[in-house]
Amino acid sequence: MPDEKKPRIEALETVAESALFRIEAMDLTFSNGNTRRFERLRGRGKGAGAVMIVALSDPEHVLLVREYAAGIDEYALGLPKGVIDQGEDVLTAANRELKEECGFGAHVLEQLTELSLAPNYMSHRIQVVLAQELYEERLDGDEPEPLETVRVRLDELGELLTRADVHEGRSIAALFMAREYLRAREENDASWW
Amino acid sequence: MPDEKKPRIEALETVAESALFRIEAMDLTFSNGNTRRFERLRGRGKGAGAVMIVALSDPEHVLLVREYAAGIDEYALGLPKGVIDQGEDVLTAANRELKEECGFGAHVLEQLTELSLAPNYMSHRIQVVLAQELYEERLDGDEPEPLETVRVRLDELGELLTRADVHEGRSIAALFMAREYLRAREENDASWW
Numbered sequence: 001m002p003d004e005k006k007p008r009i010e011a012l013e014t015v016a017e018s019a020l021f022r023i024e025a026m027d028l029t030f031s032n033g034n035t036r037r038f039e040r041l042r043g044r045g046k047g048a049g050a051v052m053i054v055a056l057s058d059p060e061h062v063l064l065v066r067e068y069a070a071g072i073d074e075y076a077l078g079l080p081k082g083v084i085d086q087g088e089d090v091l092t093a094a095n096r097e098l099k100e101e102c103g104f105g106a107h108v109l110e111q112l113t114e115l116s117l118a119p120n121y122m123s124h125r126i127q128v129v130l131a132q133e134l135y136e137e138r139l140d141g142d143e144p145e146p147l148e149t150v151r152v153r154l155d156e157l158g159e160l161l162t163r164a165d166v167h168e169g170r171s172i173a174a175l176f177m178a179r180e181y182l183r184a185r186e187e188n189d190a191s192w193w
Numbered sequence: 194m195p196d197e198k199k200p201r202i203e204a205l206e207t208v209a210e211s212a213l214f215r216i217e218a219m220d221l222t223f224s225n226g227n228t229r230r231f232e233r234l235r236g237r238g239k240g241a242g243a244v245m246i247v248a249l250s251d252p253e254h255v256l257l258v259r260e261y262a263a264g265i266d267e268y269a270l271g272l273p274k275g276v277i278d279q280g281e282d283v284l285t286a287a288n289r290e291l292k293e294e295c296g297f298g299a300h301v302l303e304q305l306t307e308l309s310l311a312p313n314y315m316s317h318r319i320q321v322v323l324a325q326e327l328y329e330e331r332l333d334g335d336e337p338e339p340l341e342t343v344r345v346r347l348d349e350l351g352e353l354l355t356r357a358d359v360h361e362g363r364s365i366a367a368l369f370m371a372r373e374y375l376r377a378r379e380e381n382d383a384s385w386w
Binding site: 006007009015016017018019020021023025026028030031032034035036038039040041067068069070071072073074075076078113114115116117118119120121122123124125126144145157158161167168169170172173174176177180184 | 199200202209211213214216218219221223224225227228229231232233234260261262263264265266267269307309310311314315316317318319337338350351354360361363365366367369370373377
């Protein structure tokens with residue numbers, strides 16, 4: 001069993017930064033005396049985090065967007081998502097992003113969970129919001145081109161995962177979690193969540 | 194419907210780098226003529242990618258590790274994982290990491306899928322390996338302190354997700370995918386995967 005006492009941060013400095021990112025080096029002393037220099041990535045956005053939306057167009061279907069992913073220079077299919085503006089609450093940001101990316105708003109929005117990306121070396125977290133009772137409304141976003149919306153069955157996630165453009169861990173996690181949550185709620189199993 | 198023609202990369206330059214990371218700026222022209230400057234993060238590791246292991250200690254239980262996560266300065270619970278060494282194949286790397294982090298090797302290893310982290314702004318991908326028929330063997334890794342291994346039931350992922358230290362999207366995705374895969378295989382449903 002490890003000692004659960006957190007390592008002491010002896011020094012923390014910014015070693016590189018760009019318009020979007022800041023990289024910090026941390027000098028750590030673990031509770032057993034071992035020392036390490038770790039690097040971690042922080043966002044530099046002015047926003048207040050990020051949000052990802054599981055939007056049900058009806059009880060069986062969820063909306064995904066197919067978007068150019070610069071990190072891999074390919075189109076990828078995942079949940080709609082975006083940055084929360086300063087002063088904006090999570091549900092308002094979710095509804096705005098849904099309108100911008102999919103052309104729908106939602107009458108019912110609830111925050112499901114918060115996911116991290118790679119907490120070992122990134123500070124990034126994203127809020128997951130479940131959106132239901134959709135209505136048509138499109139807002140102009142900052143997308144360089146319109147996104148293709150793809151409607152998929154929530155009970156066919158296995159099939160969805162066979163697609164080559166479906167690989168984003170946090171989107172896949174949020175889809176399974178939403179399905180699990182909805183199934184438990186249907187069975188009135190308050191113990192699940 | 195968007196034009197699926199990929200944007201043209203007009204320029205690509207490294208704008209910041211550190212020991213572990215490299216940040217690139219990309220000037221893009223989308224097929225509709227819109228231009229954007231995007232940033233993306235690349236790893237600088239000498240390795241050949243990364244691997245994450247879903248290790249079953251018996252048909253019902255999976256092994257997680259609780260580790261200090263520098264990105265958020267907290268301990269977090271997730272799947273064992275690590276960098277694939279140069280020249281090492283994915284399954285060998287998975288078995289080595291499992292020995293280093295959990296003190297077990299596996300007689301049966303199979304590659305389940307590949308996950309991305311945030312493909313819109315990161316190039317990072319991780320291989321997911323299912324490990325079964327474990328045997329005790331510990332290898333020394335580069336961990337600054339021993340990791341606590343936590344054994345959880347694969348059919349109680351909902352309960353697991355109520356823990357405050359369980360939030361890593363890619364670990365959660367891999368756990369659900371492994372469970373789905375094992376259930377489908379049990380039902381001999383070759384159509385799933």
